[in-house]
Amino acid sequence: MTTPTLSTAQLVASRQPGHSLPRDLYCSEQVLRDDLEQIWYREWVFAVPACELPKTGNFATLQLGEYPVIIVRGADGRIRAFHNVCRHRGQRLCAKPGGSSPKLVCPYHQWTYDLDGKLLYARDMGDGFDASKYGLKPVHCIDIGGMVFVCVAKVPPAINELAPNLMRYLAPSGLGDARVAFSQTIVEKGNWKLVMENNRECYHCGGSHPSLCRTYSDDPLMTVMEGPHSASNEILQHWDRCDAASLPARFVNAPDMQWRMARVPLMDNAESFTMSTRAAVAQRMGNIPWNDAGSLMFYHFPSSWNHFLPDHAIVFRILPISPTETEVTTKWLVHKDAVEGKDYDLQKLTEVWINTNDEDRQVVEENQAGILSPAYEPGPYSPRQEAGVIHLVDWYCGVMSSRLGLQTAAE
Structure with a gap:
């Protein structure tokens, strides 16, 4: 006897808070159509x-x-x-x-x-x-x-909260004087939510990302922040230092956590995401006062996470292709006058995140392969390690519940 197919609204309503999502939310054609209609075609x-x-x-x-x-x-x-x-x-x-x-x-x-x-x-x-x-x-x-x-919506959502904050936080990076040094596009054989979930936690980093973990801590205290004055002592000290230099750094976010940004230190005064931990580009971007100013991290659901460092920036974009395929595009930005071979070596600039992207691809694809099994059932998230994932799934379920519910009422 076959199990009746639940609608996306029913699947969202059935999910257990603090747990991964029901199987079909990660692999159903109908769910993808609803994701596109209710999120991707309506959000920035x-x-x-x-x-x-x-x-x-x-x-x-x-x-x-x-x-x-x-x-x-x-x-x-x-x-x-x-x-x-x-x-x-x-x-x-x-x-x-x-x-x-x-x-x-x-x-x-x-x-x-x-x-x-x-x-x-x-x-x-x-x-x-x-x-x-x-x-x-x-x-x-x-x-x-x-x-x-x-x-692509007829009427886009308000952006009046994000825009002034993002402009202020990005200003020291001088993106108007940047250029794209390298671009990479890969396809991960996983649902777009799995790609974003994987990005929102470093629970997996120690076991999956040896290159990244040279500079980026997998200690959740280094990325979990509850407000501009609520974070680990190391982050608070970093923010105090940034405040003294008028460098925007403190945690700011949307009430529903659709976006957030904060500048966090890298490990052991590392300067950049490189194997050596030193700056990758001699010609620095913008007017950030120190090489070890850390990374301005900015994410925006559903499509992007980003790192802005003193010497370069890395921007990421995801786009759904099918229920189990996602396009991931990464671009490395450097100062427009930086000369390859003189101011930077392209391999040294890109190798950490090229490695990390491929490692993440493997993780996501194995995650999707397991979820496709009828034996899969949602498991609990770690409140300490996976708070960012909880933010994502709560945002997703909140948006889908509201919009699918309004749609049903209108019908």
Whole structure:
């Protein structure tokens, strides 16, 4: 006798607080559709660092569920986003992940759009054709301190709490004077929630990340913070030092923990995420006063976690591909004048997180393989080691309960 399939709302309602989620929330096609509709298509999603688009005509693309999106810098210097779909017969305008073009030209029939989305040219469409009605459809887009977020909803959620905090905390990193030194995209064969759960704890770090643990402590006291004056003594002392230098550092967060940021010290006065523990880039970013200022850690559900160090920054973006596949893109940012081979060695800059990303991929894929078993049942989280995971699943279940409940009431 087959077990009846529960809806996403029923699965969320059935979950036991403080435990991992029911099986189908990690592998069901219907759950993924609901995740996309209720979260990914309604929330701000980190897209690219603004420095990836330094000049007029620079563009980047991403696939957000069913929505192909293009982000482009216009002649006025403004970064905009559009649905990457020609208004003629729906051809995808740009298939490449990025590049540069003075105009956006559809490869199918050469309909041509200005960088602000206006249709400029459509051949042989007849005298009654009104080009002004066929501009590209816009996607909400905002540049916050050098990080570009997009939202495909008709009405995006408020961002008035995140924006001023993120701008203030990112300002010392000088992202406006940065460039992308290296980019890596991998596919992890795991649900997007497993990818984010894995990031939100270091319970696994000692057994999985020998490179990272040279500089990043797996002691939960080094990442668990309850407020701007509630943390371990080591973190509080670091924040006092940062306060004296007017360097934003203290813990700040959204009430529902959708985002948070804080600057935390690395182990033993380490300067950067390198095998040597010393700075990877001689030409430092921004105006952070010391090499050992630690990492400004910023995460934003559902799509991103990030590290901003005195010598470089690392930004991460995840995008769901299928119920059991997630795209993970990592970009290493350095000062725009830093010269490879002179100011930094690319291998030394990237090796810790290339190793860590691959190790995380293996962990997530084995986690997903176990959850696919009918024998899986949700297990308890460690309140000490996995508080960040609890924040994530509580946020996810809260959002899904609210939105699926409202949807049911409306029907």
